[in-house]
């Protein structure tokens with residue numbers, strides 16, 4: 336079996352070498368290939384989208400590439416749906432507890448309290464910032480800048496409990512829960528306007544977190560080689576912040592056996 340791990344040419348995937356080694360132990364030959372490389376994708380038995388982290392500014396090109404790959408995981412239709420955070424509204428309508436989300440369509444009216452402005456297509460908290468009372472002009476300028484660039488914008492209340500409890504990620508490999516992880520708050524202190532990657536670590540998700548993640552995946556009803564469900568603590572329980580079915584960092588170092596579980600899921604995957 337020949338597998339391509341689709342990445343990008345600008346950023347290395349820290350998990351790739353160990354994953355390639357784990358696949359090799361199963362007799363699967365895996366190679367990292369940037370998604371925009373000029374290669375014959377039909378030569379691979381499977382192309383796994385992994386670290387295509389530069390697609391945000393090139394979404395139509397990225398989705399056209401996904402459509403063109405004969406055996407892709409996750410499937411192109413899943414990527415098309417999942418790369419735009421409008422999917423949060425669909426999941427909320429299906430009964431999933433989601434961080435309250437308003438899409439800015441007409442005039443931007445700053446909400447009360449503290450809130451977060453982010454593009455509907457985003458990754459790694461780029462172009463995401465937190466505002467509060469008194470920041471109306473800056474927040475409006477942020478919204479206008481995104482819209483002038485042709486980007487969708489959403490607004491959410493800032494869930495301050497993330498500063499106590501952190502963000503919880505639940506990782507599913509081959510459709511089965513594999514492990515949990517935590518990520519510290521990103522939009523804090525001086526960082527409120529310029530998010531950075533922050534502390535990450537292992538975490539055993541609570542029963543309530545497991546239940547919400549399972550509910551999310553039951554609504555999606557697609558074959559998913561990998562999925563990451565990101566939850567923030569809400570006033571009445573966990574709330575979905577993000578469902579990552581495109582290019583999630585999978586926290587494979589955070590749990591014993593996670594790399595081997597992912598390798599087995601890839602080796603057994605029939606797209």
Ligand SMILES: Nc1ncnc2c1ncn2[C@@H]1O[C@H](COP(=O)(O)OP(=O)(O)O)[C@@H](O)[C@H]1O
Pocket residue numbers: 434451453457458459460461463491492493494495497502518519520521522530565567576577
């Ligand atoms: N509503 C919110 N309340 C608190 N923190 C938030 C909120 N939205 C985003 N954040 C912080 O910003 C980070 C990035 O936001 P996220 O929605 O996950 O977008 P991305 O797709 O860029 O990862 C989160 O990991 C979290 O720390």
Ligand SMILES: [Mg+2]
Pocket residue numbers: 459460565577
């Ligand atoms: Mg995120």
